Amino acid sequence: MTIRVLIADDQQLVRTGFQMILDAQPDMEVVAAVADGADAVAEARRLRPDVCLLDIRMPRLDGLEATRALAGPGVESPLRVVIVTTFDLDEYVYGALRAGATGFLLKDSGPTLLVEAVRAAASGESLVSPSVTVRLLRHLAQPQRRAAPLPEPLTDRELDVVRLIARGRTNQEVAAELFVSLSTVKTHLGSIFAKLGARNRVEIAAWAWESGVVS
Amino acid sequence: MTIRVLIADDQQLVRTGFQMILDAQPDMEVVAAVADGADAVAEARRLRPDVCLLDIRMPRLDGLEATRALAGPGVESPLRVVIVTTFDLDEYVYGALRAGATGFLLKDSGPTLLVEAVRAAASGESLVSPSVTVRLLRHLAQPQRRAAPLPEPLTDRELDVVRLIARGRTNQEVAAELFVSLSTVKTHLGSIFAKLGARNRVEIAAWAWESGVVS
C-alpha cells in the first residue's frame, strides 16, 4: 500500500527536495507538487492523496486557509494535512491545529522526521517537530502546575464540592449528589473560601477551571 | 559532545535492546541501565545523564514518581526524562507531562523514533509518539471548536459581562468596571441566561471557560 502525497510550496527547490526524499521511500509516491494554496486545494480534491504537505506562506491561498478547506471542521471527508514551515510561531502552530492539520513540521527537521511525519499522518497519527512539541507540552502541563500555588491543600471532600460548584450546581444540588445535608455543604464551602481566598462561588469555579480540577 | 543516557526498565530484554540501539549511535552513550525506579533516581542523581529513559511500570518506584523526583516542579536542576511505555493510556500521558517529562514514547515506536526522541530531549525539545500526539493535538484544538455550539450568539456587551462574571466579579463590580448601573448588568445577565440556557451565574462561567471565551 503506497502512501500518495501532495506537496504544496511556493519554492521550487523545496518542492523537488521533498519530492526526492519521499520518492526515495519504497512505500511513498508524490502524486502532485504545486506552488500555491489554491492549486493545492484543487489538486487535493481531485487526486485525494493520503497526505498533503502544505507550506504556510503561499500565494493566492495560504497553507492555513487551504488546510481549513481540506481538513477543517465541517469538511465531510477530511484529508490528512501536515503543515511544513520555516517559522515555528505559536500563532502558526495553534492556527494549524485549529484549521485541522494532523502534523506540524519545521523545515529544519531533517529527512528522517519528514518521512516519519508523512507515515504517521497516513495512518491518522501525528508527528510534530520536537522544538514545537516542547512548547505544546508546556501548554498542556501548565494548568496543572498552577494548582501548586494553592495556599493550603483542599481535602478530598472539599474537592468533590469544588468540582460540583464549578459545574454550576447549587448548594442544595451538591448536598443531594454527595448524600449530605445542606449544612455540610456550606461548611465545606466555608473551608474552601478560606483556603482559596475566594470571595464567592464563581471565584472557586474559576480557580477550578484554571487549575485543571475540572475540565 | 556525546549524549549520556540512563535506561530504567524492569525487563532485561528491553534494557539491552534500548542499549544496543543507542550505543550504535556515534553520539550517544548509555551510562546506566537499571531495573527499578528507586535505582533510577539514585543513579540519575549520581551520574546526571543528559537523558533518562524511564518505563512507567517498575518495581519499588514507578516511572511517574521517579520523573517527579528527577524533573518535577520544584526540583532545582531538573533532568530530561523521556517516558517509554507499552500503554498509551491518557492518564499515563497527562500524568507524565504533569510530572515533568520531556517526551513520551510507546515501545512499538521503532528505533528511529527512539533515537530522535533522545536527541530531541538532550537539546531540550520534545518528541512524542505519533499515536499519542494525535490525541494531544485533539485536546488542544478542541476548546476552540466547542465555541461554535452556542445556541444564540451573544452580543459584544453581553460577552463583556460574561467575561467578568467568569472571573468571579459580582454584579455590582461588573457595573463599576463597565461604567453602567447595576440594573443594566442584571438586564444583560437576563439575556445571557436565556441565550445559554444557564440556571445560575456559575453555569455561565463554566460555559465561558469551556468555550474559550475566557482562559
Place this chain on the structure above:
DNA sequence: TCTAGGATCAGCCGTTCGGCCGAGGCGCAA
C-alpha cells in the same frame, strides 16, 4: 490517653442573586 483535624449537622442573619415588570434612547433597515 489526650489531641488535632476531617466530616457531619443545625440555626440565624444580612447580602446577593435572579426573575419579573416597565421604560427610554439610539442606530439601522425595510
Place this chain on the structure above:
DNA sequence: TTGCGCCTCGGCCGAACGGCTGATCCTAGA
C-alpha cells in the same frame, strides 16, 4: 416613518448565597 435590536435604567420580591457560632462523631497520631 416605522419598526427592530441593542443598550441603558429603575423597582419589587422570593430564593439562594455566604458568614457566623456551636455541636457531634470518628480516626490518626503524639
